[in-house]
Structure formats: C-alpha cells, structure tokens
Amino acid sequence: MSVWYEMDDKQKTERKKKLYDILNHLGYSKVCCNQRIKIYDNASRCLERVSNRNWFVPVNVTVLGSRGEGMAVALGSDMDVLMLQPAVKCFETLSLTYKEENDRDVAIFELNFSDVPEGYAKLHLKTLKDASPYPYSRLVTRIKGALTSDGFLQNNQRIIESIENGGQTVRLEGWPTTHNMYGHINGPAQPLQYPLPCPEKYQQYLSIDYVAAFPCVYPSLLNDWFERVRGKSWPSLETSIKVKHSDLFVVPVGLAESDEEVLQWRISFTLAEILLVRSFHDAQIKAYALMKMILKHELKPICMNITSYQIKNVLFWTSEKRQNIQKIDFYELLLEVITFLKDCIEARQLQHYFIPSRNLMHVNISEEERSRLIAFLTKISWDPSYALQRCPLICNMCTLPTDEGLVFRNMVDELMAAFFAVAPEQFDEIEHLLQGAQSSKEYFDFFMKRVPAIVRKNNPYGYFHLILSKRDDDIDEILNEGCKKGYQELWIK
Template sequence: MEDISRFVCCALDHIGYDREIIEIRRNCWRELSRMVNETISHNTGIHLTIAGSKAEGITSYRESDIDFMFLLNDVICTDSVQPFLQLPGMTILQTDMRNTSPGYTKLKMVSFNRKISHSDIEESLFAENSGEIFASSALFSSYIYLLCRTLNDYRIVNDASISGPATTTSHANANDSDFVGALHCICPNVLHSFRTRLRKFDWPPLDIIQDDYSAFCQLVPVGYKGSCDQWKEWRFCFIQTELRLTCSLNNTQIKLYIVLKMISKTILKCVSDEISSYIMKNITFWMSELFGSHIFREENFIALMLVALRLLKVSIDNKCLPYYMIPGRNLLAERLEPNTKHRLSVLISQLLDEGPRLLLRCPKLRAGMTLLYRSPDGLDNRRNQMKTEIFIFQRSISFVREILNCVTVGLI
C-alpha cells in the first residue's frame, strides 16, 4: 500500500500538482488581482478578490471556473456599529442573527450614504412592518445577475444564471466565471469556536488561529435553504482565512484535497452534484485538524483517502457535515433527498471496497499514472507543464481584464 501511495503522489506531480506548479499558479492569480485592483479600486470603490481553486493554485487555467468576488469598499457590516459611525462616507449595516441558522445573518441599515453608495445596495433595501430598513440578499444577487446579463451587449458573455450567491457566466472562448458581489464584515465573535476549540495536534498553524485579521470576513447574498426568510439572509464566508488554511497544507494534505475533488467531479457527480469541491475541502480541513500533519505523508496517502471517504459516507448517512469555520452550520442541511442520499452511500461503499483501484475511475489521474509508468523520471513533462501554465495565463490576462472592467463599470 505504501508503494502505491507514493506512486499516486508522484503521478499527481506529473500532471501538474506538484508544489512548484501550485505556487506558480497562486502567484499568477495574486498578481492579476493586484493589477486589476490598482486600476479599479480607487476609481470605483470596488475591491476584487479571486477565490476558489484558482486562488488555491490547484487547477490550471482551463480546468475549472474562475471565481471573482467584488467587495464594496464603502459598505461595512458589523455587530458593533458604534466605532464605525464616525467614518466619513460609509454605509453601515448591522448584523442581526436573531432567528437565523448558524452562519447566516440579516442586515439592518444603520447609516446610508446615498451620494456614493453603489446601486446594488440601494436596490436591495426594503422596509419591514416595523419601519426598519434591511438589505435583501435576493434583491442584491438579482441586481448582479442583471448586470452580468448586460455583458451580452459587449459580446463577452453568452449566458448567465444564478447559482447560490454567484452569477455564473459562460464565454465562447474562455472559462466560465462566477461573479459574487459581497460585503465587508467585521464580526470577531462569529469565529469564536474556530479560535477557542481544543486541538490535539499542530494544525492549523497557531498564527492563523490567532490572527486578528480573521475577524474580517465577507457576507455573500444567499440565505439558509429552507428558511422562510431566505431572501433576507446573508451567509458569512472567510475567503482570506480559508485560503491561508489551504496554503498551510503540506504536500500530502493538498494532494488529498485534489484527489477528493477529482472523485467528486468524476465519480460522485454521476449520482449528485451536491457533493461539491467545497465539501471535500472541509473534509480535508477536519482530517488535518483531527489527525495532525505528521500523519500526512506520501506513504500514507491511500489510507488517508479511504478514511476521508469513510468520513464522507458517515456525513452523508447522517446528513451532517459541520462547516469547518462555524461548526454549527451544517453543509449538508437541506441538500440530499432520501433516494440521492442512499445512492451516494451505496456508491461510496463500492469505492471503499475497490480500494486503490477506485482511482482508475478518475480519467486525469489514470492518464498521469500511465504517463509515470512509461516515463518514470517525468522531469521534462513537469517543466513543460509549468511553461504551458505561464503561457496560457499570460495570453488570458487581457481577456480576463476586459471582462472585469466591463463588470466594474456596471457596478459603479
């Protein structure tokens, strides 16, 4: 089993998942964010964050969607409004977590700067019977959707649809893109459990747990599925903190995450789309905390993968997977119909019975193992992979910037 584990890890290196290539990707997307923000942030009051697998460096340019998050710099959401009331030109929204599920909040308007606030905030406001003004996540995301639809006029976007908090756009000659409008939020107590729970081992690193920056999070426009107030609610997310957690994973941990994503997209997707890459990332985070990084070595890779699948099966059987950052939020709540849950459980049991052979069901990994078998050194292939990554990225920067400029013009 140990030899097979090392072979699989080496095959992943051959097909573009070694540490060096991952770092190149991370640096490229970080540089793109920097260049775009230098152009748009001062003039538009909007800050761009690239999120998801691109920012994590675990997918090539053509491999998956690009996740863009636009944050409105003149809007602050917080549970303690008093320190921010004196800031000039700011729109202040107060979080209201009464009668909401863990990880969600409503937003009550405290101070609205009508002169410079963005249209999407103004369009999302509504009055309760009490006369208090709140911001609706559904109205906010609908505004972003309509904005993305206007990109048809530029012949950049072929189609757009709302998926959770994101507007997904398709393009003729490039990746699909997910655009998420989001709001800055400062709520230190939201991560109380993450910061204070007892941990037996050395992951996550202490500097991430104790970093005051983790008090800064984002609110994205999507409510709790099944809530009667879903259209009013917003969800907490922690883009920067989760990215730091992913970047702190060692080589074996990150490869476990990558293979779990492959299993989700190529095997489990045949039964359900609900077992997302994000769920697989949370499985990886929990395992990393519960086992400690010293367990995550190449020779243990197959055993770790099978443990991860068992954890996933237990989560599906119980319809419960706690969100790593806010364990009170259940990532599987309201997701799996009884028939789908049963079929997923049966499929994962079959995968566990197959053991290492299940990896042959993942086409890209199977190709990588074949390549490694035929060319054991593989160094030339890795170098070519890096050159191709950089070339494609450089060719694509101008197109991505064109899309972003069009979107941000509409957001002003």
C-alpha cells in the first residue's frame, strides 16, 4: 500500500503544500513563466537582428521549445531556434489568384500526400524564380541543387544559408566562435554547444538547436482541431482562435526508415503548441514541470524513446478532457497525466493532439521496456512523490541546509536571461563585441561589465531581483563558490 494512502488529509495537504512551494522557488509558476515568455520573445527579435546582420538572405527567427513556452530555467533546457525562410511557401492547395498576384516568393511548393506517413508531406515545386535578385539568387541555386528530376524537394540538403553543417562558413572572430562545438545533424536541427561567459575554470555551454523551416499554408488541419475543442473548458475560446490562426511550418525531416524518407517534410505545429502551453494555468505549469523531471530521471533510464513531446501531448489531452481545468489541484492533475500516459503505453497508442490519426507511440519500445514503464507508472500513480523525491532538484530543495544552491541556480538563470532581455539594438552591439573577445576571461569580464548594468537601470520584465540586489563582485563570488561546490551539476541539469 502506498504511503500516500496511509496519510491523513492534513499530512497530504502539508506534503502538497511543500511541493507547491518548492516549485514556486524553482520558478515554475504562472507569474515567472509569463516573465520568461516576454524575455524569450525579445530574444527572438535580438537573434533575428544578428542573423540578418551576418547573413545576406533574411530569415525570420523565433525561439521555440521550453524557452519559448516560458518553462526553461537556468541551463536545464536546450534553446530551440526556428530559422524560417519566408521567401519559400508551401500550400495545401495553391490558388491561381495567389500564384499570379504574389511576386515576393522565390519558390512555391504544393504539399503532396501520396505515400507519406500521417503528419508528413512531400514538397512538389510549382514556381521557381530563376531571375531572383541577389541575395536570393543563392537561395534559388540551393533549391535547384536539392530538387529531384521530377520536382520534389529533398530534405537532406541545407537550403537556408544561416544553418550550415558544422558551422563551416562561420567566420572565426574571437574566443567564442573558436570554441563553438557543432554536433551532428539531428532531424531538422543543427546542434551547437555555445560557450557562455563564465569564470575561466568553470566553462559552461548553452545547447542550441537551429531548426530550418518553410511556411506551410494548411488551414484544414487547424480548422478541424478548432471544431473539436470549441466549447471546452481548456483551451479557452480566445486561445483556440489564436491557435486556429497560427502559422504552420514544414521542417526537413522524414519518418525514420520509412519509404522515401529523404523526400518527406514534417508538418510542424510548434507555434500552436507554444500558444497552448502559454495558456496553461498554474496547476498545468506545475504538473508539466514535474512530469519533465519524472521523464528525465525515471522514464528515460528505462526507455530512451519516451520523449518530452509525448508528455506534452498527454498533458494537452488530459487538460482538454477536464470539465473545469481552472479548479483542478496540480497534484490531482499530475496523477491523471501519469495514469493517461500509462494507458497509452499499455495500448501502444497516443494520438497527436492536432492530427489524431497520427500515433505518437509508434516508436521503438521493446516489450521489456514497455513492461518496466507500465510497472513504474502504476507504482507512482498511487503516489508520485516516490519518484519526485529521487529527482535532484526536489531532493536537494528538501535537504540542503542553506539556500546558496538555489541562489546560484537563480543567478545563472538571471544572467543568461539578462542577455536576452536587452533591447535588440543593444543586443546586436554587445553580441558583436563579445564575439571579438580574445580569451575566456575577456569574454566573461566584458559580459559582466555591460549586461548587468543594463538590466539594473529598469529591471526589464520585472525578472531580475538578484542582479539588482547584488554588486558585480558579489555575483562573481556566487558563481565561483557555486562552481567550486558543484552546484552547476546539481542545480542546472
């Protein structure tokens, strides 16, 4: 019998209250998420300005993933950056009116759904402007090089110039660019380990995934979804309308080991999903954060093919099925999410939230892994605290005698967020000067001289309480002492 069921109501309330307070201290609250959303929306504008300064073919840049959702704190999450080429358009059905009247597009493709898995399409060329002026002439050349003889666009070549394999065309200006570490292409993303301004002996990196994409006009998908959710407690009508009118993309990746994988492009609902997460109530935010911890520390060691994207879809479905999501307790919601995930693994069936005919449990999970996952989820469905107490963040919040580890974590978070909270014009200038630093020490010293001073003037988005309350010498001491004690491993990852 679970310890949870041996407790009286007062003990249960006290345990939930303690976990609730821990999550607030760790930054998983509606208020903190909203502040981070504004910071990373600003980061999108900053990165777009830098990208279009460095590359001559303009792209639209958006920070996605946990950071775009407002859920990422410190260095616990990668930074997903969408690089969208708006001069290339993809249509479910191309109207003659659009084709004749729009002269801004370099290339137009039609979505082809013959012999492709659910959620994917092939891109068949309809229009390509050979006479496009510089710099779009280089884009045309890349598109031509990726076309098959019958006009389908392959997904294994980089069309967008600002996403290059291994940074081969990146100019090496100073210490940061010479210490970039490029990873192997992973699906649609070019991974990069970007060195952060840190005390010299304790170098840390931010993992960035640059994702190439083209706009995709496919209104029937979101129209069908909108009709399904109309009248639900969650998402609200206001959020549903925003989602219905959000932009879709195609990204260059096919379903692994399927026929014609190299010709398939996945349809991405990233902006729609971000809108949904941003609409979460406090209970949903806390349940989402806790499920990510359980995923990382308990489920992934059992089966690497269980993903955060599956967890997100489980939370979407669980929230939609609630009659009144606003009144649900976060612990009760967590229990429902765990039970729903267990049922999906048992049935080997998890419907994609926007394309229900697509099965997200169509992955390589062995029978042994499946049995172990079901057994573990059954165990914690009675009392999730068993799993949560084994997560380093929760465990150490309960046991550390002082709060210096939390101060270190929050300081690292504020310093990184501060860089992305400055105005795009200032960011452009600072980023350019940082790239010219000739050593790790010069890189760190310049960052500390410029960035904290900017946020101290007006505390953008109301997020930077620690930086405002500490001098630069104090910040330096917090970082050095925290790294000496290993908090960068304990509190960031």
